[in-house]
Amino acid sequence: MCGIVGLYLKNEALYPQLGALFKPMLIEMTSRGPDSAGVAIYRNPVAEGQIKFSLAHDSSEHDWNALADSLAQALSCSTTITHRDTHAILVTDGEEKAVQNWLAQNATDVRVVGRGNSVEIFKETGLPEDVYARFDLENAQGRHMIGHTRMATESAVTTAGSHPFATGADLCLVHNGSLSNHNRLREELKRKGVSFSTENDSEVAAAYLTWKLQQGVSLKDALEQALDDLDGFYTFCIGTSNGFAVLRDPIACKHAVLAETDDWVAMATEYRAIATLPGAEKARIWEPRPATVYAWGAETLEGLSVNDAEHMTAGAA
Amino acid sequence: MKQLDLKAEGLRKINSTLQNAVPDSDGKEWAVTNPMGQHAIACGLNTELSVTIEGNAGFYCAGMNQKADVTIKGHAGVGVAENMMSGMVRVTGNASQSAGATGHGGLLVIEGDASSRCGISMKGIDIVVGGSVGHMSGFMAQVGHMVICGDAGEALGDSIYEAILYVAGDVESLGADCIEKEMTEEHQKTLTELLARAGMDQDVKRFRRYGSARKLYNFNVDHAGEY
Numbered sequence: 001m002c003g004i005v006g007l008y009l010k011n012e013a014l015y016p017q018l019g020a021l022f023k024p025m026l027i028e029m030t031s032r033g034p035d036s037a038g039v040a041i042y043r044n045p046v047a048e049g050q051i052k053f054s055l056a057h058d059s060s061e062h063d064w065n066a067l068a069d070s071l072a073q074a075l076s077c078s079t080t081i082t083h084r085d086t087h088a089i090l091v092t093d094g095e096e097k098a099v100q101n102w103l104a105q106n107a108t109d110v111r112v113v114g115r116g117n118s119v120e121i122f123k124e125t126g127l128p129e130d131v132y133a134r135f136d137l138e139n140a141q142g143r144h145m146i147g148h149t150r151m152a153t154e155s156a157v158t159t160a161g162s163h164p165f166a167t168g169a170d171l172c173l174v175h176n177g178s179l180s181n182h183n184r185l186r187e188e189l190k191r192k193g194v195s196f197s198t199e200n201d202s203e204v205a206a207a208y209l210t211w212k213l214q215q216g217v218s219l220k221d222a223l224e225q226a227l228d229d230l231d232g233f234y235t236f237c238i239g240t241s242n243g244f245a246v247l248r249d250p251i252a253c254k255h256a257v258l259a260e261t262d263d264w265v266a267m268a269t270e271y272r273a274i275a276t277l278p279g280a281e282k283a284r285i286w287e288p289r290p291a292t293v294y295a296w297g298a299e300t301l302e303g304l305s306v307n308d309a310e311h312m313t314a315g316a317a
Numbered sequence: 318m319k320q321l322d323l324k325a326e327g328l329r330k331i332n333s334t335l336q337n338a339v340p341d342s343d344g345k346e347w348a349v350t351n352p353m354g355q356h357a358i359a360c361g362l363n364t365e366l367s368v369t370i371e372g373n374a375g376f377y378c379a380g381m382n383q384k385a386d387v388t389i390k391g392h393a394g395v396g397v398a399e400n401m402m403s404g405m406v407r408v409t410g411n412a413s414q415s416a417g418a419t420g421h422g423g424l425l426v427i428e429g430d431a432s433s434r435c436g437i438s439m440k441g442i443d444i445v446v447g448g449s450v451g452h453m454s455g456f457m458a459q460v461g462h463m464v465i466c467g468d469a470g471e472a473l474g475d476s477i478y479e480a481i482l483y484v485a486g487d488v489e490s491l492g493a494d495c496i497e498k499e500m501t502e503e504h505q506k507t508l509t510e511l512l513a514r515a516g517m518d519q520d521v522k523r524f525r526r527y528g529s530a531r532k533l534y535n536f537n538v539d540h541a542g543e544y
Contacts, residue, residue: 252433252451255395257413271394272354272375281372285392287413287432290452 001151002176003029003269004163006237006244007277008144008296011263014278018043019140024276025268026128026147032269033149036162037131038123040172040239043142045118046091053090053099054114054121054166056159060134064088067107074102085134086159087113087122111160111197116170118241123148123162144297146239148174154182154201161198165206168213170241175202176269177254179232205230209238223247223293237267243297252290259283265296318369319344323358324351332360340365354394359387362404376413379406382423398425401442414451417444420461426515433470436463439480445515455482456492464511466519474527478534482527483508485519494533500526 005025009015018041026037046052055064068081068090077094092099096115103110114121122135128149132138148163155161164172179185182201185208190196194207208229212222219238223245233253238245246267248256257271261283266274274280288294321331331349338347348369352358356375359368362385370378373391383402388409395413398406401420408416411429418434420442427435427444433451436444441460449467456472458480468486475492481504482495491497505521512519 251453252414255413257392257394270354270375271373271392272356275353275373281391285373286411286430287451290433 001032001153003032003149003273004147004174004176004235004237004267005029005269005273006144006146006174006239006246006267008243008265009263010265014263015143016141018142018145019137021264021277022140022145022147023132023138025266025273026132026149028273028276029147029149029269030128033151034127035152035157036123036125036150036159037128037148038121038150038162038164038174039132039135039137039145039147040114040119040121040164040174041137041140041142041145042118042170042239042241043120043140050091050093051096051099052116052118052120053092053103053112054119055088055090055103056111056113056123057086057088057109058159060085062086062088062110064090067110070106071099071102074106075099084122084136086124087135089120112166114164114166114172116168116241118142119166119170119172119239121164121166121172123164124159125157125162144239144243146172146174146237146244148176154178155199158198161200161203163202164239165200165203167206167209167238170239171209171213171219172239173202173206173209174237174239175205175234176256177232177234177249179205179230179234181231185229201232205234205236219245220293220295227291235269240295240297243295245293245295246288247293248288248290250291252287256288257285258288258294259285318346318348321347321349322351323349323355324353328355328357332357335359335366335368336361336363338364338366352391356394359385362387365404373410382406393427397427398423398442401425411448416446417442420444422461424511424514426517430467436461436480439463443511443514445511445517447515447517449486452489453492455480455495458482462507462511464508464515464517464524466517474529476533477527477529479529481507483511483524484527485523485525488525488527491527494530495527496530498526498528500524 068079072079075094079092082089124131163174179201182204235254235256236247261279352372354375360380363383367386370389376394377396379387380399384404388407392410393408393412396415399418401423403423405424407426412427412431414432415434416431417425425444428447430448431450435450435454437456439458439461443462445464452470455474459478465484469488472492474495
């Protein structure tokens with residue numbers, strides 16, 4: 001099962017309502033995934049020379065201020081930290097690799113769940129409604145968000161096994177489906193130096209994309225190569241700094257629906273997750289084709305077709 | 318027309334009301350408001366009601382329909398009119414996968430596009446799609462007609478039995494044992510009637526007919542030694 005949802009606001013006037021509009025979308029998908037939930041929200045881009053990390057810890061009482069102070073002292077950099085339940089958002093002008101190395105050595109109980117200019121990733125076990133409340137997401141403002149509700153099939157119900165999975169700077173992935181060649185692909189990627197923290201199949205898809213992007217492959221090409229290299233069932237929603245992309249396996253095994261109005265674009269596993277959005281009844285609604293990359297807000301996604309006329313099916317206005 | 322608010326009354330209540338309604342005494346015309354993409358709306362109707370779903374429906378809308386005339390004003394999710402027995406189901410927007418799956422009778426009209434596996438294992442239903450259909454449509458289609466006014470995706474009519482497929486646009490590829498067949502006057506007449514019933518204004522001459530080569534589902538005694 002699992003449910004995935006994505007919302008991209010075209011109308012700036014709606015930015016202050018992003019978290020409120022997204023909330024019923026995620027909660028409607030509870031019946032598809034009651035085990036854990038997570039979101040990636042793109043907001044508050046950092047200044048040039050700064051980087052934002054999404055960090056997670058097993059405890060909601062973790063002393064994040066101490067961590068930020070130690071990091072600032074060790075690397076002679078500025079740090080600001082915002083604590084949200086088991087997660088924290090760290091903004092620093094420290095060098096990215098140095099910060100990651102310091103965290104790996106000095107904060108072994110802290111997981112880096114996302115990094116980039118604007119992305120913030122929050123994910124936890126529990127019902128989507130509870131997870132949403134824990135991270136105070138209802139009041140979140142921004143342009144776009146993707147989310148996931150998980151019914152675990154391939155691996156354990158843990159925070160680390162929850163989606164979204166980061167795949168690079170400002171990039172992350174949510175997955176509905178199951179991959180059948182994840183064990184072999186994981187071993188291949190390990191040999192290439194990629195590290196893994198779970199036995200989760202979706203983490204392998206994320207790691208695959210991360211590795212491809214590190215090789216200088218464009219996101220569009222990486223997704224198209226994924227069609228050959230990933231075996232199994234999948235609908236992916238990939239969050240990017242400027243929007244999101246959607247890809248389904250070549251036989252379109254897993255549900256997906258897209259809807260668009262002048263104000264927003266939404267994707268979901270089922271339409272009922274979109275039904276609460278303003279103007280949904282008048283939206284153009286269609287099912288994305290298999291093995292086709294769809295993307296919105298793709299100005300940084302070189303080569304990606306955006307709202308490509310041939311991807312848009314005729315019919316309902 | 319009687320109104321049923323799905324959001325206020327809940328799915329079970331409105332389905333129960335529709336399933337138990339007697340057209341002559343309770344009224345023939347019904348409308349379901351606030352469908353909100355919920356699943357299994359107006360399933361299992363078995364009287365001559367006329368039901369309008371005022372918005373987008375979720376999965377399996379109007380499934381198992383008998384006699385009733387159901388119109389979905391918007392998009393229909395997976396498996397619309399699945400296993401329909403008789404009556405008519407109309408979708409004014411697009412439809413997701415497996416529209417009309419296993420349908421035994423009646424007419425399903427999709428004014429927009431249908432996604433993959435449209436008419437999978439159809440057993441006597443007639444389906445008319447105003448737009449295009451996705452891959453594997455008409456898979457193992459046994460009896461009935463599917464009319465596609467637009468294009469058909471990969472593997473149309475794979476492993477088809479005796480259903481008849483009419484396509485006006487391009488066919489990306491034909492599935493196993495599905496071939497193009499001659500369009501006779503009799504077929505043009507059938508097609509004209511189907512388009513008229515569906516309310517589609519189309520030139521019959523644009524359509525090609527596809528059906529079974531009958532090499533796959535017939536046991537061929539010459540191959541007996543291979544088993």
